[in-house]
Amino acid sequence: MLWLRKGLNQPVKTLTVKKSSASTLPGLSSGRPAPTASKNAPLATICPTHALREQEGMMDVDYARCIHCRRCHQPSLKNQMAWEEGYHWAEIRSPSPRLPGAFRHSLHMRVVDAGDCGACLNELHQLASPVYSLHRLGIAFTPTPRDADVLVVTGPVTVSMKEALEEAYRAMPGPKRVMAVGSCALSGGMFASSFAVAGPVERVISVDIAVPGCPPPPLALLDGFRLLMGTASEGPVEGTVKP
Numbered sequence: 001m002l003w004l005r006k007g008l009n010q011p012v013k014t015l016t017v018k019k020s021s022a023s024t025l026p027g028l029s030s031g032r033p034a035p036t037a038s039k040n041a042p043l044a045t046i047c048p049t050h051a052l053r054e055q056e057g058m059m060d061v062d063y064a065r066c067i068h069c070r071r072c073h074q075p076s077l078k079n080q081m082a083w084e085e086g087y088h089w090a091e092i093r094s095p096s097p098r099l100p101g102a103f104r105h106s107l108h109m110r111v112v113d114a115g116d117c118g119a120c121l122n123e124l125h126q127l128a129s130p131v132y133s134l135h136r137l138g139i140a141f142t143p144t145p146r147d148a149d150v151l152v153v154t155g156p157v158t159v160s161m162k163e164a165l166e167e168a169y170r171a172m173p174g175p176k177r178v179m180a181v182g183s184c185a186l187s188g189g190m191f192a193s194s195f196a197v198a199g200p201v202e203r204v205i206s207v208d209i210a211v212p213g214c215p216p217p218p219l220a221l222l223d224g225f226r227l228l229m230g231t232a233s234e235g236p237v238e239g240t241v242k243p
C-alpha cells in the first residue's frame with residue numbers, strides 16, 4: 001500500500017487554462033533548440049538529421065527533422081544553439097485548419113500508429129492523465145475513424161500502413177482534419193531512408209496541423225488541438241504539477 005500512501009501525500013493537480021502569462025513550464029517540456037546567431041557554421045555538420053542550416057547570419061532549425069538529441073546544445077561547443085523551454089510547437093500546414101465553432105469544446109480523435117517507436121503514442125496517452133485531463137477541454141479518444149473529427153498520425157508511414165491510413169482517412173465524416181505528430185510523421189525522422197517507409201504523412205494524406213518533436217511533450221500536443229478547435233486564443237494551458 002506504499003504507492004497509495006505516496007499518492008495521497010503527493011496529490012496531482014490538473015493544469016489550468018489561463019488567459020496570459022509565460023509559455024514555459026519547467027519539467028513539462030523537454031525544450032528544443034532555438035534559432036541562434038550563427039558564428040559557428042560547422043555546427044550544422046554535427047546534426048544527425050540535417051535539421052540545422054545557416055541563413056542570413058542565423059543558424060535556423062528545421063523542426064520537422066529535429067530529434068532533440070542536444071548535440072548542438074553542449075557547453076563544450078564554442079557557440080552552442082540556444083534552447084527554448086516553451087511548448088508552443090504546433091504549426092499550421094493548410095489554408096483552413098480550424099474546425100467550425102461547434103467543435104470548440106467537443107473534438108474526437110482517432111489515433112493511427114503508422115510506424116511509431118512508441119514514444120509519440122505514449123505522450124498522447126499522457127494527455128488522458130489527471131495532470132493534463134484532456135477530457136475537461138472536450139477532447140476524447142475514439143476507437144473508430146467513423147466518429148473522428150481529427151486523425152492523429154504518429155510515426156513515419158510504413159509501406160504496410162499506407163493503405164490502412166488512407167482507408168482511415170476516407171472513413172471519417174467531414175469536416176475532418178489531420179494532425180501529424182512527431183518528426184517521423186513530418187519528415188520520416190531517423191527512419192526516412194528505410195526501405196520499409198513510404199514517407200512522411202503529407203505524402204499520403206494532407207496535413208492540417210504539424211506538431212514537431214521526438215516526441216512532442218503533451219503540452220505541445222494540446223497546443224495543436226487548441227489550434228484545431230480555435231481555443232488557442234483563450235490563453236495557454238499552464239499551472240503546476242503539484243499543489
Ligand code: SF4
Pocket residue numbers: 033046047048049050051052061065066067068069070071072073
Ligand atoms: S537537437 Fe539534435 S537533431 Fe535537433 S537540431 Fe540539434 S543536433 Fe540537430
Ligand code: SF4
Pocket residue numbers: 115116117118119120154155156181182183184185189190213214215
Ligand atoms: S518522432 Fe521520435 S518519438 Fe516519435 S515515433 Fe519517431 S522516433 Fe519515436
